[in-house]
Amino acid sequence: MKKLLFIFTVVLSIFTIDVNAKEINMEKGKVLVAYFSATGTTEKLASKLANVVNGDLFEIKPAKAYTDADLNWRNEKSRSSIEMADRNSRPEISSKVENMAQYKTVFIGFPIWWAREPSIIDTFMESYDFAGKTVIPFVTSGSSDIGNTSDNLQTLASKATVLKGKRFPSSASEEDLKNWIAILE
Numbered sequence: 779m780k781k782l783l784f785i786f787t788v789v790l791s792i793f794t795i796d797v798n799a800k801e802i803n804m805e806k807g808k809v810l811v812a813y814f815s816a817t818g819t820t821e822k823l824a825s826k827l828a829n830v831v832n833g834d835l836f837e838i839k840p841a842k843a844y845t846d847a848d849l850n851w852r853n854e855k856s857r858s859s860i861e862m863a864d865r866n867s868r869p870e871i872s873s874k875v876e877n878m879a880q881y882k883t884v885f886i887g888f889p890i891w892w893a894r895e896p897s898i899i900d901t902f903m904e905s906y907d908f909a910g911k912t913v914i915p916f917v918t919s920g921s922s923d924i925g926n927t928s929d930n931l932q933t934l935a936s937k938a939t940v941l942k943g944k945r946f947p948s949s950a951s952e953e954d955l956k957n958w959i960a961i962l963e
């Protein structure tokens with residue numbers, strides 16, 4: 779009986795992945811995995827996700843890299859504290875997506891800063907035309923959940939369809955990511 783249940787679960791999961799693969803066109807060049815990572819956690823996750831969804835990996839690189847002092851959230855005068863206290867802050871990005879028009883699905887990864895997306899993600903959202911694209915956030919954090927970030931991204935790219943997205947622990951595996959992709963909504 780256990781064996782039967784196992785086979786049933788496997789068949790069901792293959793079917794689900796297949797259904798979603800139809801929604802996310804995973805042909806090469808159709809999915810972008812863009813990420814910002816100040817200390818490497820989100821970068822590792824983004825690289826695993828790019829493998830899982832056959833996506834092109836793109837780093838959102840700050841024109842001025844964040845130093846440890848910049849990232850000190852205990853200091854209200856640190857660069858990150860100042861940027862995050864100002865909803866209109868738009869830190870400059872030095873990298874550019876070559877052909878954004880080709881991507882139908884854009885995963886956007888970032889660390890949670892002060893319970894939301896870092897301001898540089900706001901810069902990214904305003905730098906491209908997301909009309910008709912599906913945007914899917916994925917985040918890492920100390921403990922906070924993804925919160926309202928998806929609503930924030932939706933406001934910045936009103937013509938995109940922004941899914942709720944998900945927060946992952948730094949230990950998340952490709953298997954965890956595959957399971958998530960299979961039930962995306």
Ligand SMILES: Cc1cc2nc3c(=O)[nH]c(=O)nc-3n(C[C@H](O)[C@H](O)[C@H](O)COP(=O)(O)O)c2cc1C
Pocket residue numbers: 814815816817818819820821849850851858859888889890891892893894918919920921922923
């Ligand atoms: C300025 C700043 C603010 C942060 N705010 C939060 C927060 O509100 N909630 C939380 O759980 N973690 C917070 N963190 C922790 C990061 O989200 C976490 O360490 C993340 O995995 C780092 O990702 P990265 O290595 O890709 O930069 C903050 C980190 C920094 C530097």
